[in-house]
Amino acid sequence: MQALSDIDWKNWKPKQQATLLFVTRDEQILLIHKKRGLGAGNINGPGGRLEPGETPIEAAVREVEEELCITPTGVSYAGELFFQFVDGLSIHGIVFTATGYEGTPTETDEATPLWTPLDQIPYDRMWADDRHWIPLMLNQTPFHGYFLFREHVMLDHRIDTRNLPEGNGSTRRFL
Secondary structure (H helix, E strand, O other): OOOHHHOOHHHOOOOEEEEEEEEEEOOEEEEEEEOOOOOOOOEEOOEEEOOOOOOHHHHHHHHHHHHHOEEEEOOEEEEEEEEEEOOOOEEEEEEEEEOEEEEOOOOOOOEEEEEEEHHHOOHHHOOOOHHHHHHHHHOOOOEEEEEEEEOOEEEEEEEEOOOOOOOOOOHHHHO
16 A cells, blocks of 8 residues: 555545544644654644544544643534555544633643644644645635555645535534
8 A cells, every 4th residue: 555546435444533623712723742642742633532422523522621621612623534554544533623712721641732823833743644734724624634654654645625525524413
């Protein structure tokens, strides 16, 4: 597996379902320095795997509460990410944004909060795919991103912003 074209996306089934949620405020974005798990040591957005019976938006809010001790408000759907790793790991990620929060962002054993100006996002300290879809998210352009990785190296990618499959851009299915 060296390219996205090597993957049968029509029949692709992820091994994991996950979320990311980015709070933006006053021309800044709340990122985290991830301390453990997949991507430990990188800068990312808060998020994680869905628990049984949980909707994606419930998981996204829970993960922000666990990682940063805040409750996001004004949450909305932004896009979807489809990750295939050559070692067999596959993840479907649903991305949300929030316009506010309650509480005080606090460091936990999972993450250190990091407010960053929107024009200074540290892409060189993030997963390679982030620079391709985060600008779309910030511009409120719905997207589907497809990525092939070998460990932390991105081998191939594609971003779709038009003609998304019926139902996949619907906020209702995630609430």
